[in-house]
Amino acid sequence: MADNKSPIGIFDSGVGGLTVASAVKQLLPLESIVYFGDTAHLPYGDKSPEAILYYSKRITDFLLGHDCKVILAACNTVSATIWDELCRYTVSNAIPVNVIDPVVSSISQQYPGSSFGIIGTKNTISSGAYPEKIQRLIPGAKVSSMATPLLAPMIEEGFVDDDVSNAIIRTYLSDDRLKGTETLILGCTHYPIIRNQIIKYFDYKVNVVDSAMIVASHLRGILESKKLISNSPGNEDRFFVSDYTDYFGQIAEKFFKKQIVLKRVDLWR
Numbered sequence: 001m002a003d004n005k006s007p008i009g010i011f012d013s014g015v016g017g018l019t020v021a022s023a024v025k026q027l028l029p030l031e032s033i034v035y036f037g038d039t040a041h042l043p044y045g046d047k048s049p050e051a052i053l054y055y056s057k058r059i060t061d062f063l064l065g066h067d068c069k070v071i072l073a074a075c076n077t078v079s080a081t082i083w084d085e086l087c088r089y090t091v092s093n094a095i096p097v098n099v100i101d102p103v104v105s106s107i108s109q110q111y112p113g114s115s116f117g118i119i120g121t122k123n124t125i126s127s128g129a130y131p132e133k134i135q136r137l138i139p140g141a142k143v144s145s146m147a148t149p150l151l152a153p154m155i156e157e158g159f160v161d162d163d164v165s166n167a168i169i170r171t172y173l174s175d176d177r178l179k180g181t182e183t184l185i186l187g188c189t190h191y192p193i194i195r196n197q198i199i200k201y202f203d204y205k206v207n208v209v210d211s212a213m214i215v216a217s218h219l220r221g222i223l224e225s226k227k228l229i230s231n232s233p234g235n236e237d238r239f240f241v242s243d244y245t246d247y248f249g250q251i252a253e254k255f256f257k258k259q260i261v262l263k264r265v266d267l268w269r
């Protein structure tokens with residue numbers, strides 16, 4: 001049975017969840033992390049819910065096999081499409097945490113009268129999860145959302161802070177659907193990696209919200225309330241991928257500021 005010494009399991013289709021994992025590490029430095037990037041199957045943003053559920057269940061089994069006390073789906077696509085099924089699957093073995101509910105709760109307190117724009121994968125946007133949850137907390141809120149499916153693969157390929165990514169970001173963000181946005185929610189955990197480019201596009205005039213710190217602080221609250229906080233340094237963090245990619249190791253080292261040993265595991269054999 002997991003206890004306060006057990007690691008926190010975090011997964012995403014690729015590097016995006018590292019944005020959340022590194023915030024967790026900053027806020028909870030004594031916790032150890034087991035991270036799984038499903039690089040063999042990314043992007044999740046245009047896969048069927050059945051496929052996403054199938055991948056997520058295997059990854060959850062893997063993380064539970066590492067005795068994780070929390071299964072943190074650091075992926076909006078998972079959080080928006082198959083969350084209830086995954087919770088039923090995880091329940092009683094570990095605490096399931098998603099990345100959408102903490103963000104919606106935070107923005108409803110911080111920016112209650114704002115006009116919201118949301119960008120994310122095709123699946124996240126077509127699920128309608130964000131507008132529905134925002135309007136539940138802020139009835140009548142103005143919410144406009146738009147899929148930006150090229151952004152996650154672009155980031156996975158390392159196109160960041162360059163002309164290619166600036167051109168793609170400009171093309172998406174100039175869309176009429178985002179006109180009048182006062183608070184832009186980065187509804188994909190990959191997007192904080194291009195956060196500065198997005199902020200600059202809007203000339204620093206739009207609040208840009210991402211899930212990393214919000215989710216990390218939500219997680220800290222859960223661990224505190226359940227007395228599951230680690231009070232001494234745990235094992236080394238471990239990083240697994242389903243396929244090696246050029247960029248994963250580089251970005252993981254950038255986020256964690258240390259050498260990362262990446263292990264490839266095939267959960268689908």
Ligand code: DGL
Pocket residue numbers: 012013014016017042043044045046074075076077078121124152187188189190
């Ligand atoms: N980082 C993910 C998300 O938050 C997944 C992106 C993808 O694989 O399409 O939605």
